[in-house]
Amino acid sequence: MQIVGRIRGERQTPIVPAGNVAGRALTTVIAIMTFLAALTVGAVSLVSDTAGRWQNDISDEITIQVKPAEGLDMPTALETVRQIALQTPGVTAASVLDKAATSRLLEPWLGESVDFDELPVPRLVIVSIDTGKPPNFAFMREELKEAVPEAELDDHRAWVSRLVTMARTVVLIGVFVLSLVIVATTLTVVFATRGAMSGNRHIVEVLHFVGARSSFIAREFERHFLRLGLIGAAAGGLVAIILFAVIGYLTEANRQTAEADQISALFGSFTIGWTGYAGVFILVATVATLTALTSRWTVTRHLAEIDMISPVES
Incomplete structure (x- = not known):
């Protein structure tokens, strides 16, 4: 011891x-x-x-894609889509993604200075929605289809x-x-x-x-x-x-x-x-x-x- x-x-x-x-x-x-x-x-x-x-993003925002087509006036179509979105209950804001932002988004695949007149590139309308009272997407799709057939609503849920x-x-x-x-x-x-x-x-x-x-x-x-x-x-x-x-x-x-x-x-x-x-x-x-x-x-x-x-x- x-x-x-x-x-x-x-x-x-x-x-x-x-x-x-x-x-x-x-x-x-x-x-x-x-x-x-x-x-x-x-x-x-x-x-x-x-x-x-x-x-969180899926509940805050959706996009509407307008595909170019022969005879389609893209600026008019985009504004029509934006107005339809704003008039839909449950939508808080809607804005058109301008050419500069779209070009930058496509830059990794198409390079710099995308010519939208020569290349048929779809345009986007960004729509913000009320998460508490979201809009009726089915009704919204029908409204868009009647006014602008080339418009396609994507709520991103599947992706x-x-x-x-x-x-x-x-x-x-x-x-x-x-x-x-x-x-x-x-x-x-x-x-x-x-x-x-x-x-x-x-x-x-x-x-x-x-x-x-x-x-x-x-x-x-x-x-x-x-x-x-x-x-x-x-x-x-x-x-x-x-x-x-x-x-x-x-x-x-x-x-x-x-x-x-x-x-x-x-x-x-x-x-x-x-x-x-x-x-x-x-x-x-x-x-x-x-x-x-x-x-x-x-x-x-x-x-x-x-x-x-x-x-x-x-």
Whole structure:
């Protein structure tokens, strides 16, 4: 008991060496695992927010497409469509998408400076609707068909529904991948703890046999692996946060390009928001805590096995 008390009081040499090669390797593995998990958390947050935005957009706005036809006066047809939309109950606003905006929308496929006189390009009327009292779309379609046969109303419901379904599938896949990363991290810590115990087996067994409590030995391992887990998880999470911040900055800086417009149409500003960053911080804390608890459980179980074997050998 004096030996144990002396060890507890002085703690000149830790049971597990703080800077061995195995410890650095484990820190690196945890950092990589946390980085991958943080990317998954950010991607899931981004896709989830985008799916919510798509669902909001479908209730806020619809479009009416006017297809060019021989003898059709496009400006007159667009104005007629706009007036019909404004006169429909449930519509709050309607505006014609001008040639500049339409040209920019088609730029990724048709290039710059689209000639609307030479190329038959459909034109759009953007209609904002009252989400509390939406218009009667069937009645609106009949009105448009009678006044402008070339007009076609699109409420985007089928298209956005497929995108939302895809987004939810991506979220489920992300959660599954995150679970796999957590399981892999746990197994890695178990093997690392067993390796640390094997390298210090004689010290652990001597301490245990002379009266050191299992909780004391397990706590020493827990502190060691908590430090490693916290360093590795923080490093991986920080790199992931920097990566998301850089991608968001580059997207915002190139917002005026046609490619950026398409990305913004799908993912907004391509930033994960405070929920994504909070998720990364929670992930870092979870990985560090899981590392410490896993090592403690492994040590406690190993010491229990020693206690079971000792009476048999004696």
